Amino acid sequence: MNADSLNGRLLFAIPKKGRLHEKCLELLAGADVQFRRDHRLDVCLVKNHPIALVFLPAADIPSFVGKGNVDLGITGQDVILEAQMQAHVTEILKLNFGKCALQVQVPEAGPYQTVDNLAGKRIVTSFEVLAGQYFKPVDDRLNLTEDKRTKIEYVGGSVEAACALGLADGIVDLVESGDTMRAAGLHAIATLLQSEAVLIKSSVPKHVSLEPLISLITSRIAGVVAASRYVICEYNILREKLHDATAITPGRRAPTISPLEDEGWVAVSSMVEKNRVADVMDALVKIGAEDILIFNLDNCRV
Numbered sequence: 355m356n357a358d359s360l361n362g363r364l365l366f367a368i369p370k371k372g373r374l375h376e377k378c379l380e381l382l383a384g385a386d387v388q389f390r391r392d393h394r395l396d397v398c399l400v401k402n403h404p405i406a407l408v409f410l411p412a413a414d415i416p417s418f419v420g421k422g423n424v425d426l427g428i429t430g431q432d433v434i435l436e437a438q439m440q441a442h443v444t445e446i447l448k449l450n451f452g453k454c455a456l457q458v459q460v461p462e463a464g465p466y467q468t469v470d471n472l473a474g475k476r477i478v479t480s481f482e483v484l485a486g487q488y489f490k491p492v493d494d495r496l497n498l499t500e501d502k503r504t505k506i507e508y509v510g511g512s513v514e515a516a517c518a519l520g521l522a523d524g525i526v527d528l529v530e531s532g533d534t535m536r537a538a539g540l541h542a543i544a545t546l547l548q549s550e551a552v553l554i555k556s557s558v559p560k561h562v563s564l565e566p567l568i569s570l571i572t573s574r575i576a577g578v579v580a581a582s583r584y585v586i587c588e589y590n591i592l593r594e595k596l597h598d599a600t601a602i603t604p605g606r607r608a609p610t611i612s613p614l615e616d617e618g619w620v621a622v623s624s625m626v627e628k629n630r631v632a633d634v635m636d637a638l639v640k641i642g643a644e645d646i647l648i649f650n651l652d653n654c655r656v
């Protein structure tokens with residue numbers, strides 16, 4: 355491949371490793387974006403669209419997209435803010451994975467258990483911009499003089515080890531399950547932000563001609579994301595209970611109602627958010643629904 359072979363192609367940045375990588379490959383497969391990545395090459399051509407995928411560290415993607423070096427990208431909202439690229443990139447779609455919180459953490463039995471106590475001490479983080487923005491107003495409010503202000507030091511990974519190693523009094527790091535934090539003997543005392551993976555494009559696109567392709571890819575990815583968020587719930591219910599039933603499963607627009615041979619009954623089919631499915635089934639059982647079936651969706655357009 356040479357630079358010419360990228361001419362006219364939409365450049366689409368994908369995290370090359372880490373927590374978002376596998377999920378992105380699943381999204382691309384679901385959107386039928388076909389490619390073969392030879393020898394872990396960081397740029398590869400898509401076979402069935404004029405697109406080239408560029409595999410980059412998640413933290414570098416906001417700047418590449420924001421500066422227009424690539425047209426489209428997937429990364430975390432946290433690293434967009436850390437790179438201070440929020441004005442330069444447009445969030446097109448939330449992707450419903452890579453969900454985590456950026457939190458201030460301290461040793462469980464340590465001497466500093468509030469943000470005010472921690473201010474002026476040593477913080478280690480991979481998010482030095484966001485940590486700096488968070489502690490500046492605290493330092494200001496506490497009137498800490500220049501030499502007494504919070505010291506923020508950058509490390510690229512394994513942030514949770516910093517307190518045990520004596521490098522820090524607290525850290526600012528991402529938390530999902532909390533396993534890493536607990537295993538390191540830490541707990542959270544404040545939350546800076548919540549984050550999830552997003553599809554982004556340049557706020558000032560270089561090639562207007564790429565917009566239709568961006569829309570097509572967005573719509574395909576949105577379909578895959580919606581399919582992972584919803585299930586189909588089907589059940590039979592007495593016609594006279596239909597009003598109660600549609601209140602429980604209103605669907606996205608409206609549920610599909612089909613007559614049954616037994617005229618007193620109808621079949622209902624409706625999209626339900628996956629994380630509500632157990633509650634919905636309980637409520638349906640309560641009003642006398644029968645034969646309740648739940649189906650996963652492979653793909654959809656909504």
Ligand SMILES: Nc1ncnc2c1ncn2[C@@H]1O[C@H](COP(=O)(O)OP(=O)(O)OP(=O)(O)O)[C@@H](O)[C@H]1O
Pocket residue numbers: 371372373374411412413429430431432433451452453454511528529530531549550551
């Ligand atoms: N534990 C997690 N759960 C969910 N999302 C996460 C988690 N850790 C990180 N993320 C998200 O993934 C993005 C990339 O972080 P990640 O640590 O996976 O990448 P990396 O540092 O490039 O890779 P690695 O840590 O494997 O070297 C983060 O900016 C955040 O949005």
Ligand SMILES: O=P(O)(O)OC[C@H]1O[C@H](OP(=O)(O)OP(=O)(O)O)[C@H](O)[C@@H]1O
Pocket residue numbers: 372373510511512513514527528529530531532533534535
């Ligand atoms: O709350 P949890 O589910 O435990 O997830 C949080 C951990 O995930 C990320 O680390 P990662 O695995 O990317 O390792 P790293 O520290 O080397 O970046 C993050 O930096 C936390 O350490």
Ligand SMILES: [Mg+2]
Pocket residue numbers: 372511
């Ligand atoms: Mg990491």
